[in-house]
Amino acid sequence: MKEHLEELLSQSLLHLVRDGYLGSECDIVPQLERTRTPEHGEFASNIAMVLAKRAGKPPRELAQAIIDKLPNSRQLNYAEIAGPGFINFHMDHVALTTVVKDILYHGDRYGHQPQNPDNEVTVEFVSANPTGPLHVGHGRGAAYGASLANILQAAGYKVQREYYVNDHGRQMDILAVSVWLRYLELCGEKLRFPDNGYRGDYIYNIAREVRNEIGDKWRFRGQDVLDGLPPDEAHGGDREVHIDAFIDRAREFLGQAGYEVFFETSVNSILVDIQQDLAAFGVKFDYWFSEKELEDSGALDHAIKRLEDNGHLYTKDGASWFRASELGDEKDRVVIRENGRTTYFASDIAYFLNKMERGFKKAIYIFGADHHGYIARLRAAAKGLGEDPECLEILLVQFAVLYRQGEKVAMSTRSGQFITLRELREEVGSDAARFFYVMRSHDQHLDFDLDLAKSQSNENPVYYIQYAHARICSVFRNLEEMNETHNEAIGEAALDLLTEPNEIKLLRELSRYPEAIETAARLRAPHQLAHYLQSLATEFHAYYNSHQFLVDDENIRNVRLNLILAAKIVLANGLELLGISAPESM
RNA sequence: GCGCCCGUAGCUCAACCGGAUAGAGCAUCAGCCUUCUAAGCUGAGGGUUGCAGGUUCGAGUCCUGCCGGGCGCGCCA
Numbered sequence: 183m184k185e186h187l188e189e190l191l192s193q194s195l196l197h198l199v200r201d202g203y204l205g206s207e208c209d210i211v212p213q214l215e216r217t218r219t220p221e222h223g224e225f226a227s228n229i230a231m232v233l234a235k236r237a238g239k240p241p242r243e244l245a246q247a248i249i250d251k252l253p254n255s256r257q258l259n260y261a262e263i264a265g266p267g268f269i270n271f272h273m274d275h276v277a278l279t280t281v282v283k284d285i286l287y288h289g290d291r292y293g294h295q296p297q298n299p300d301n302e303v304t305v306e307f308v309s310a311n312p313t314g315p316l317h318v319g320h321g322r323g324a325a326y327g328a329s330l331a332n333i334l335q336a337a338g339y340k341v342q343r344e345y346y347v348n349d350h351g352r353q354m355d356i357l358a359v360s361v362w363l364r365y366l367e368l369c370g371e372k373l374r375f376p377d378n379g380y381r382g383d384y385i386y387n388i389a390r391e392v393r394n395e396i397g398d399k400w401r402f403r404g405q406d407v408l409d410g411l412p413p414d415e416a417h418g419g420d421r422e423v424h425i426d427a428f429i430d431r432a433r434e435f436l437g438q439a440g441y442e443v444f445f446e447t448s449v450n451s452i453l454v455d456i457q458q459d460l461a462a463f464g465v466k467f468d469y470w471f472s473e474k475e476l477e478d479s480g481a482l483d484h485a486i487k488r489l490e491d492n493g494h495l496y497t498k499d500g501a502s503w504f505r506a507s508e509l510g511d512e513k514d515r516v517v518i519r520e521n522g523r524t525t526y527f528a529s530d531i532a533y534f535l536n537k538m539e540r541g542f543k544k545a546i547y548i549f550g551a552d553h554h555g556y557i558a559r560l561r562a563a564a565k566g567l568g569e570d571p572e573c574l575e576i577l578l579v580q581f582a583v584l585y586r587q588g589e590k591v592a593m594s595t596r597s598g599q600f601i602t603l604r605e606l607r608e609e610v611g612s613d614a615a616r617f618f619y620v621m622r623s624h625d626q627h628l629d630f631d632l633d634l635a636k637s638q639s640n641e642n643p644v645y646y647i648q649y650a651h652a653r654i655c656s657v658f659r660n661l662e663e664m665n666e667t668h669n670e671a672i673g674e675a676a677l678d679l680l681t682e683p684n685e686i687k688l689l690r691e692l693s694r695y696p697e698a699i700e701t702a703a704r705l706r707a708p709h710q711l712a713h714y715l716q717s718l719a720t721e722f723h724a725y726y727n728s729h730q731f732l733v734d735d736e737n738i739r740n741v742r743l744n745l746i747l748a749a750k751i752v753l754a755n756g757l758e759l760l761g762i763s764a765p766e767s768m
Numbered sequence: 769g770c771g772c773c774c775g776u777a778g779c780u781c782a783a784c785c786g787g788a789u790a791g792a793g794c795a796u797c798a799g800c801c802u803u804c805u806a807a808g809c810u811g812a813g814g815g816u817u818g819c820a821g822g823u824u825c826g827a828g829u830c831c832u833g834c835c836g837g838g839c840g841c842g843c844c845a
Contacts, residue, residue: 215784218791228787231825241825265788266825311845353845422844501843512771512841519843526845554772555840580773581838622781625773627838629780643793645807657804664804701784713782716792727800727809768807 183277183693186257187225188214194251195229203237203247214271216694222264223272224690231267241267278689279677285692285748286670290755293696295338302340304537305331307548308460309346312452313357314382316459317600319550322582322628324603325619325761327548328465329708330577332759337703342542343467346533349449350473351526355429356380357452358445362400362432364389365444371404377415378425388451392444400440407431459604463612464761476532482524485532485567486517494566504531509562530556531563538569546706547576554578577706582619582628591632601632610642613762617644620708620760643716644762647753650719652768654750657731661743664732673744676737680745684725688749691721695752699759708760715756722749 191214213232214225230245237244245263252261257277264270285292307327310320328343335341348354360379364386367373375381392400411427413419433441453470460467476482486502489495494505495517502518504527517528537545549556557576564571584591584601591601606615609632621643622628661668680689698714701707731742754764 213785215787218783218788222788226788231787234825268788313845348845351845356845499843503843516843521843523843525843550839551773552839557772578773578839583838626781627774631780642807646793649805649807653805653808660804697784705784707784709782710784713792720792723808724810726804727806730804732804768805 183257183273183281184214184225184697186255187271190252190255190258191227191229191248193253194248197251198247216697217270222268223262223270225271225273226264227269227271228267230269234267245269275678275681278686278693279680281689281693282677282680282744282748283674285751286674286744289751290758292751292755293699294336294755297335297340298338299340300543301338302342302542303334303544303546304342304344304540304542305334305546305548306344306346308465309348310456311348311353312449312456313353313380314452315384316456316603318584318603318606318630319582321463321603321606321615322619323548323550323579324460324463324465325616326579326624326708329616329620329711329760330548330706332761333699333702333708333711336699336759339703342469344469344471345467346471346473347453348473349453350477350529352429354445354449356425357448358441359425359428359432360385361388361392361448362436362444365392366401366404366407368393369398369401371401371407373404373408374414376421376425376428378421384452384455388448391451392447395447396443400436400443402435407435463603463607464616471533473529473533476529476536477524481536482528482532485535486524486528488535488568489517489531489566492566492568504563504566506559506562506566509565511558511562515559527559527563530560531567534560534563534574535567535569538567538573542573544573544575547574549576549578551578551580577624579624580627582630585629585631586633613648614642614644616761617642617712621712623707623709645768647715647719647757648763648765649768650722651750651753651757651764652766653726654722654746654753655766657746658743661732666732668743668747669736669740670744672736673740673742676741677744679738679741682729684721684728685745688721688725688745691718692748692752695756711756711759715753715760718749718752718756722746722753
């Protein structure tokens with residue numbers, strides 16, 4: 183409906199340009215937007231006010247000229263000037279009822295654009311280090327990323343969902359050592375656990391796993407392990423120095439083979455856990471990208487060489503630096519350390535280049551708000567690589583702050599004090615959690631009241647939407663019990679009977695779905711879809727309460743069934759994109 | 769100190785390149801189940817969009833300053 187109007191407007195403007203009314207050039211795309219109130223019709227355009235200066239005419243006069251040149255259309259009832267120069271478009275009834283036909287015809291494809299293979303994007307999200315289970319902070323990124331990816335796909339993008347696995351760095355070493363220490367404890371050794379180690383219960387579980395596999399093969403006397411290590415923070419030392427010495431000690435005692443057992447088992451065990459967790463949350467990835475792979479495949483060297491060739495690297499203090507400050511970052515960045523190892527940032531650069539070389543037009547990154555420093559850094563990297571920085575898009579998801587009994591819940595992975603995504607899912611359910619996470623704009627802080635989510639889960643807005651879907655299903659069940667069938671053809675022939683105010687409002691809402699998808703995709707705003715579904719459910723519930731569907735008159739009955747079937751389809755489509763189930767009954 | 773994000777109803781939040789009378793839910797108050805699921809519906813009250821300027825036909829939205837909150841500023845990952 184909107185597209186049709188845009189076409190009409192463009193033709194009118196074209197006429198005016200040809201007649202010399204608007205001056206030489208007119209490349210302005212007509213802006214159409216939904217009106218706030220029905221008195222202003224379905225759509226309004228401010229085009230006359232925008233072009234008034236250029237045309238040298240008062241806005242209202244220009245508006246009249248535009249209206250005069252509008253081609254005839256049976257969908258458009260009339261257009262009128264309002265206020266300072268708005269053009270309000272009042273649609274014909276047939277334009278609204280056609281929507282029902284469209285929806286029943288297209289089914290779960292309604293409102294979704296055909297996939298354009300030339301518009302390929304990669305969306306990277308979650309990418310949490312495999313050092314522990316996902317917590318509720320990761321949940322928001324997961325829900326947001328998954329929903330956004332689905333919405334982009336519905337809007338016609340070809341989407342690849344990626345998870346970057348940091349299976350390489352020092353944090354992983356700390357993890358392996360933490361597991362080894364817990365393993366020694368299980369063997370009966372008494373050791374002091376480092377301040378900087380990972381403390382969660384899951385570390386014990388992995389240690390137990392290793393021990394079940396290989397018994398006491400890697401047991402050493404606790405005293406020998408600790409002997410001569412620099413003091414930990416609690417004893418007046420430096421926790422980083424202490425843990426690094428511990429890592430060296432582990433490599434020394436365990437040897438290459440033994441160290442790998444702890445390292446690999448830890449990473450794999452946690453990764454599998456994360457994968458299962460996300461799958462149960464309805465979040466699927468097309469590609470789990472391994473950081474280690476970057477080094478092994480030569481992609482890392484390749485990217486660094488590209489920077490070098492482009493003249494963006496220099497050497498200082500034995501390290502290799504990227505001249506990021508000349509490309510918009512606040513300071514230069516090390517890519518190869520004095521000790522010869524590449525930095526985490528070097529991997530980021532290589533990964534981005536890899537994405538571009540795989541042919542993506544756009545690489546979308548979804549990061550937690552604490553990563554905002556990455557924006558300038560990665561953009562500099564893109565420029566340094568000679569890639570278009572416009573291909574890089576970083577979306578920051580603000581923190582979800584948990585509240586329990588009115589108190590902020592403190593969280594830290596290292597201390598093992600966090601609420602896991604799994605716990606949240608089990609407590610409030612996947613559907614409610616998915617909805618809560620995306621019902622707010624991603625750039626807003628999210629207050630997640632656990633007690634409220636748990637105790638009052640029946641009042642979650644998600645149930646309101648699902649209930650609308652279930653009610654419609656119930657109507658059709660009742661129809662069957664009455665030994666009646668729904669005849670869509672009769673309904674379609676009777677579309678002009680949909681004249682009740684509640685029906686008009688529902689029709690209007692249904693016609694807005696394609697626009698909601700388009701807006702949500704363009705603004706990277708799944709919450710737009712969440713809000714749309716809420717107001718669609720509102721219109722349905724209002725209709726349900728004011729009119730009977732299963733009436734004797736077969737024209738009215740069937741046309742109303744057509745309408746609510748259309749509503750059911752759109753509700754299910756929208757919920758699907760948000761990763762939420764559409765139950766047949768509740 | 770420097771940088772990024774945010775500030776809208778009692779609470780949690782919407783408001784699509786700057787558009788018309790700033791909207792929902794929760795909470796509060798008053799109503800609606802002999803008929804398709806009351807996890808529902810109808811109605812009411814509730815606002816100087818943090819403050820002060822500026823830009824223009826028009827500002828919650830853009831610019832400047834201030835106030836308040838969050839986060840970030842490693843040869844960490």
